[in-house]
Each structure stands twice: as C-alpha cells, then as structure tokens.
Amino acid sequence: MSVQPLPSTETLPFVSGDNPILRVEHLSKEFGKRRRRGTSTTVKAVNDVSFDLARGETLGLVGESGCGKTTLSRMLLRLIEPTSGSVEVEGEQVTGLKGNDLRRFRQRAQVVFQDPYASLDPRQRISATVAEPLVNSGKSKAEKKEIVDGLLARMGLLPAHASRFPHQFSGGQRQRIGIARALSVTPDLLLLDEPVSALDVSIQAQVLTLLSDLREEFDLSYILISHDLSVVRHVSDRVMVMYLGRIVEMADKNSLFTAPRHPYTVSLLSAAPVPDPTIERTRQRIVLRGDPPNPANPPSGCAFHRRCFHATTMAAQLPGDQVTTLDDGSRVPTACTTTVPLLTPDSATHWSACHFPMTPEDNAAVGVTAAL
Template sequence: MAAEIAEPADSPGPFVAGPDAVLRVERLSKHFGKKKRFGGSSNMVRAVDEVSFDLARGETLGLVGESGCGKTTLSRMILRLIEPTGGRVLLDGEDVTKLAGRRLREFHQRVQVVFQDPYASLDPRQRVAASVAEPLTNSGMSKQEKLDTVHGMLERMGLQRAQAKLFPHQFSGGQRQRIGIARALSVTPQVLLLDEPVSALDVSIQAQVLKLLQDLRQEYGLSYILISHDLSVVRHVSDRVMVMYLGRIVEIAAKDDIYTSPHHPYTASLLSAAPVPDPDVERSRERIQLPGDPPNPANPPSGCTFHQRCFHAELLAQKLPAGEVHELDGGRKVPRACVRQAPALTLKADDEHWSACHFPLEREQAATIIA
C-alpha cells in the first residue's frame, strides 16, 4: 500500500489574515553557534528556523510547544530584543528589523510585552507609579500627564490611585501582573506579546487576569500573541493556534480545528496529554507516550524532525511496502519519506488549516487519539 505525500501549497506561507494583518513574520530564523569548517560536525543550534505567520488586527494567536522549542526566542526577535539570523518582521507593512534609534523606540511603544513572572518584571526599588510610567519616558508628556495616565491605567486594572505610591512587594501576584499589564498598555500599543502571563498565578486569579485581557482587547482593539504551555488557557482566549516543535511551526489553524481535528501527530500528542475536567473520562483515557526526549537542536534528525518520536509514522510504516520503509536505531520503522525530506507547511484543502506533515492525520484518526 503506497501512501501519498502531501504536496507543498502554491501559497508562500500561512498568511491567512491577508490585508488586515497588523504583524507579519516572514521566514524568521535564529541560529546560535557556528558551522565547523573542513567537514567538521556542526555545533550550530537552529533555535528558530524559517518561521512565517501573520497576526490579524484584534486577533489572539496562541503559540504552544514543549520547553526549548523556540517560543521565547521567537518572541524576543519580534520585540527586537535579539537580532534574527535571517528573515524579517513587518508591522503595518514596515520592516522593523532595520529600525534603529528613535524609530526603534517608537516601535517598542507599538509592540509591548507582559512577562511570565510579575515580580521579576518590576523593579523592586521603584514605586508602582514609576514602573507604569517607564514606557512614557520619551512620549513628550508632561509630569502631570504621565501621572494622570498612570492613575487611569491602574484604575482600569481594578487598582486604586493611592496604590501608585506603593512598592511591588506590597502587592499580591495577581495585582503585580495587573501592574505589568498597565505598564504595557500605558503607551497604547497595537500588539501585546503575552509570555506565560498567568502561569505563576493561582487558578482563581488566572481567570480574573484572562477575563481582564479579553476585555482590554475589545476596549483598545489590541492584537495578542499568547505563549503558553497550558492548552486550556490557549483554547479559552485564542482565535487561532500555532504549534511549534524544534524551532519550526508544524501546524497553524483556527482554535476549534486544532482542538477537534489536529493534522500533525505532535499536536495530537500534546492534546492527548492535556487533562480533561471529567474525572471518569480522565481515568479511562489512553495517553500517547512519545518515546525519548526531543532531539538535540544542534544535531536535528534529517527530514521531518519529529519522525524519531512519531507514533503515526510508526503505525503507517506497518502498512507500507518494504522499499518505502526506513528502520531507525532501536528497530523502530517509519516511512522513508519522513527521513529523506522535511515536510513543507502545507494548506490542506480550503479550510485554512496548515500543517507540516507528509501524512497528516484524518479527522477520524485525530478524534480517536484526543478522545
């Protein structure tokens, strides 16, 4: 039985937001280290490798993946905190990878970030008023205008004006995260990167902060990129979801499509591992156990970088002729195509569902895996 390999799409990339895109990332890469000369082995780490996507105005795009897959490196390149090895980032059509000086400071007012640890992101020696006003340093506002802005943002976050005189250690974790959000919004940005914004908070506080973020998106017309390990948080607030593995995007689709019918086996394995609220269902579920650890990014496997851990490839190899099968170290067998060629991020049919897999999962297969 011969299996069909998905052909690359004619479209240049997963740019589904079209002309309404506020942010576009084109073939962005970050490599650390150097290739050794004269045939020596490489010690170069491809932390982010040829990543492309866009973000529509008013959209929340979720970004998920295992630790070390490149999510934070990607966000830092978008913020211009580190320089990319290749590719570019466009904000309203302008290439921000070439900005410097005043233009770069203006960019940082238009794209802000909320970090994971609300305490570590605030200077413990600064009063809250100074922390929230910090992004306004080059705004041209008077001292009174800055103070009015700070008070207004704190009140919008559910805090009191008098609390502007306090220090970060005098607040709870949830309140500190609200202060971090107030600081990011003080310059009325277009895009907000949320790097695990609620992972350090209690569940009840998480719900309050997520509700606040959703309200603020509607009120200010913000666009979010939400980085999180918590698939339930991503599902609750995102419009689209992007899945990253070993520096590459392996799947992008609308939230409901990702969670009900994932095309990539890695996405299915993540969803299979996520707990469900029904205890009876949770006890009876069979989770996918991926063999081994993620490959060394300095020496990734050839072809599809997931093939050494892919349960779907192993099952598929059992149905293929011997000439189409490759045997890995340890005796596991996978389709030869998975080893020889890296799959392109491909649009399947017309459903705006992109996946980088030679043999994407069918709806019935995915439903069985994540049930």
C-alpha cells in the first residue's frame, strides 16, 4: 500500500451548507511557558482546527484528557482569544468583538458545566441564579420572574423551588437548574461540557432526554464534550475526534461508530464498554503504547505514530526503504514520522487525518464492534 497523496488544494470539513450557525476556520491557540535561564517554549493546545455546525445539529467532541477540548470550547465562547483563526456565528465574526457586541454574542452562546454543584453559587437562591444572565437585558422584575418561573416549570421543578438554595437539590435537579440558567437568554448555541458525567446512570438518561427535547423545542444547536462514547452516540448527529490539539476524524455518528478510519478513534471505541455481556467477554482491547506525547515537544509527522498499532501493521507490508525504526525498536512507515497528515474526505460526510486510513477489514482484524 502506498501513502495517500496530499490534496493540491485545501478542503475544509464543512458539510452544513451555506448558512451554518457556527463556522470555525483554522483556529489555533498557543500558550507560552517560560523556563529557567530565560528560555521559553510554546505549547500548541489547539492546532489549525476547522469545522462547522448546522442549526439544530448536535456535534460530539471526544478525545482523551489534554487533547485540547476545553481550550477549543473556551475560544468558541470567547473566554480566551485565539492565537489565529476565526469563529463565525451565522456569518458574524466573533473573534475580536468587544463591549456591547461581545455581550450580545454571549447571549447567543451559553454553556452547561460538568459539575452541577460547583457551577451554582451556594449563597444565591435558585431564582437569582437562573435570572443572573438577565441582569443587563433591560427586562423588568416581573418579566424576569415570568421567565424564571417558566423555565423552572419546563425543567420539572415547582414554583416553590425558586426560593431554595443549591444544597437543597439533588445532582440531577442542580443540572436542570444550570440548563435553565443557560436558556434564560434564549441562546442559539449551547456548549455542553460533560453535562451528565457527575450524575447517576438513571438520571443521566433523564437529563439527556430533556436536552434532546429542548433542542427541538427551542431550535438549539449543541456542541457536546464527553468521554462517554455511548452518550455521544445517543445524542450526537456528528462526532469530532481530537488528538493533541488536532482533529483526526470527523463523521456522522453511524459512519464513525461502524467504520472508523483513524487508528486513534478505533482505540477509543475498543476501550468503551459494551452493554451486551456476551460481546463484552469476547472483545479485544487495543492497548496503546506509551503515554500521550508532551504537547510542548510533539513528535514530528503524525503526532500519534509512536502509539499507533496500525502503523506497525502497515510497516510490515511496505518496502524497507519506506519504513523507519523508532528508538523503542518498533517500525512504522516513514511518511508517518515526516509528514503531518491532513484532514481529508473519505466520503461526503467522513473525514480523517491518516496516511493509511483503516478499512472495514482492518477494523474486523482488531475486533472493533459497533455494539456501543
């Protein structure tokens, strides 16, 4: 097998038509770190990320800790400035907004946090918490109360709950309060940062069903950050996989879960538990070699090549002059060590950044299952 030729013209993974609610182009974020004796280093937390999001769509964002998910989400919400690139919401440039323009944007993009207790002020009554984003809205006290009461009722809470404090609620109720607060300014986009990871499984299902219903009711678009692939598959329309600051695969959920192309995606699917005990007992696990690389000193070429099980398999099929031996003795294709693979389309809705994308036969050989 030969290395895929790099495209001669740039193609970005935009699939949502001419008027997406969100469009991100070449977004990057670098952090400088000063060392001793005056030297410094640069960490690329997010590296040349591009994607779009259609109105009413849910885009899942997955990847191991440290891959850049949180940094990317903070840039989308304008909590930090990107080093380069642009973010557009319905054609309006978000990067660089200031003052009233920035405040108006933040009414359109809200966040639901991971920890439903830490995200609520323990000294503030629930009515004040839900109404907090409305402080500068110009609405009267009566209008604010009407909005708060309506949202609490929609979350399944009683009017009497408005005067209580966060510690008087369960975890699931607190997360519903956080969702109500995010919806108080009628946003277009919600960023869901591990919204159910701190909840019991039965409560997770209730909150996920609520979020799905709210998406239809309020015509919302979601970006869902999660480590739980079963949650991602249940809620998302498309899935984006990140590794060391880059998108390595993006596809509609069915394509990604049944026919993953990037070895890193395959390894994530391999590690996810399957609810069928018969399948679970017979599944193979893909154990990646070593630790994730240091983002301050990433490997050359493909950042995943030192841990990639598929690269060693492909090296055995290539001529010796196309193979490189690493310092740990493993052999990988030379292209993987010298050239950064671009995110290229395998189909109209499936993109991957790999010199040797995995085929269904490759997936079957390593025991990948679509039973999630």
